[in-house]
Amino acid sequence: MTDQTSQASDDLAPDSRAPEAQANGFATVREARRNELAEDYVELIADLIHQYGEARPVDIAERFGVRAPTVTKTLNRLAREGLITREKYRSVFLTEAGRTLAQECRRRHEIVLRFLIRLGLDPETAERDAEGIEHHVSEQTLALFESYANRP
Amino acid sequence: MTDQTSQASDDLAPDSRAPEAQANGFATVREARRNELAEDYVELIADLIHQYGEARPVDIAERFGVRAPTVTKTLNRLAREGLITREKYRSVFLTEAGRTLAQECRRRHEIVLRFLIRLGLDPETAERDAEGIEHHVSEQTLALFESYANRP
DNA sequence: CCCGATTCTTAGCTAAGGCTAACTTATACA
DNA sequence: TGTATAAGTTAGCCTTAGCTAAGAATCGGG
Numbered sequence: 001m002t003d004q005t006s007q008a009s010d011d012l013a014p015d016s017r018a019p020e021a022q023a024n025g026f027a028t029v030r031e032a033r034r035n036e037l038a039e040d041y042v043e044l045i046a047d048l049i050h051q052y053g054e055a056r057p058v059d060i061a062e063r064f065g066v067r068a069p070t071v072t073k074t075l076n077r078l079a080r081e082g083l084i085t086r087e088k089y090r091s092v093f094l095t096e097a098g099r100t101l102a103q104e105c106r107r108r109h110e111i112v113l114r115f116l117i118r119l120g121l122d123p124e125t126a127e128r129d130a131e132g133i134e135h136h137v138s139e140q141t142l143a144l145f146e147s148y149a150n151r152p
Numbered sequence: 153m154t155d156q157t158s159q160a161s162d163d164l165a166p167d168s169r170a171p172e173a174q175a176n177g178f179a180t181v182r183e184a185r186r187n188e189l190a191e192d193y194v195e196l197i198a199d200l201i202h203q204y205g206e207a208r209p210v211d212i213a214e215r216f217g218v219r220a221p222t223v224t225k226t227l228n229r230l231a232r233e234g235l236i237t238r239e240k241y242r243s244v245f246l247t248e249a250g251r252t253l254a255q256e257c258r259r260r261h262e263i264v265l266r267f268l269i270r271l272g273l274d275p276e277t278a279e280r281d282a283e284g285i286e287h288h289v290s291e292q293t294l295a296l297f298e299s300y301a302n303r304p
Numbered sequence: 305c306c307c308g309a310t311t312c313t314t315a316g317c318t319a320a321g322g323c324t325a326a327c328t329t330a331t332a333c334a
Numbered sequence: 335t336g337t338a339t340a341a342g343t344t345a346g347c348c349t350t351a352g353c354t355a356a357g358a359a360t361c362g363g364g
Contacts, residue, residue, distance in 0.1 A: 028284075036185070040178070064174075071312090136285050222321065225343095226320085
């Protein structure tokens with residue numbers, strides 16, 4: 001197995017970072033992936049409380065398009081992680097940590113969404129893509145998105 | 153529980169789509185999340201073959217920063233799904249489907265990366281963010297990214 | 305006030321994606 | 335050519351995130 005990188009005129013320039021750097025990158029992505037669902041949940045819970053005054057599992061299930069037991073299980077995890085508080089058979093509340101996280105998520109979501117729309121995307125597609133993208137943008141990227149969206 | 157949306161002057165405009173539309177959005181995101189790892193693998197395998205002439209599990213493990221048995225297991229899944237072929241204790245090859253997917257991924261990756269760099273991001277952060285973002289951009293967004301990156 | 309409908313939880317299944325420990329195969333070099 | 339080392343696999347564990355089926359709690363209208 002010989003390294004063709006050093007001598008190659010690589011037409012497509014595949015990822016040229018050292019394996020370790022690349023591994024760190026994937027570690028970041030894996031970490032982000034692990035938090036995505038929690039972030040989606042707190043964001044939605046904040047929205048529901050804002051809209052309806054409370055966040056009920058049944059509404060969470062409907063909005064996410066999953067079944068009730070899935071929601072129960074995930075809410076238990078979020079409670080374990082200190083993002084929400086709850087009592088059996090009652091609706092859900094955010095802890096201070098949960099509220100903070102929700103605000104961060106909302107902020108990122110807004111910036112990504114406004115950016116995509118400003119770029120020329122239709123609002124529906126923008127909303128869909130923002131949902132996926134928001135968990136994977138660094139602060140640096142976010143800053144660039146924001147200034148693009150705010151530009152005259 | 154009363155709907156405050158209709159009468160509300162919502163300062164932050166939380167997601168105002170109908171629950172069903174929102175559920176479809178999340179279904180899209182969940183679907184994307186399910187394919188992310190497979191896409192990362194075929195993309196890396198293609199890179200390794202391009203760089204070294206073959207893709208060995210040990211190198212895949214190093215680049216992803218995971219252990220060998222994890223790679224074995226995932227490769228088995230990819231083989232089951234028809235994206236790669238392999239024989240025990242040998243390196244990995246892409247099927248036609250795998251090669252096609254790898255090309256798609258590479259294309260998306262390139263466009264997102266060039267876009268982020270063009271936007272002003274430093275190359276390392278751009279690479280990291282691209283890894284996360286590339287799985288969540290629609291064709292429409294990709295087209296906009298591309299024309300932004302290609303603009304004079 | 306109570307009974308049916310709704311909501312929520314529990315139990316138990318699947319599959320993915322991590323891990324370690326232990327085993328097998330391949331490789332390379334003395 | 336034999337054998338130590340490197341590479342790959344297997345077995346078995348954990349967690350997460352889905353699901354269905356079935357049971358428990360809550361709520362509202364008579």
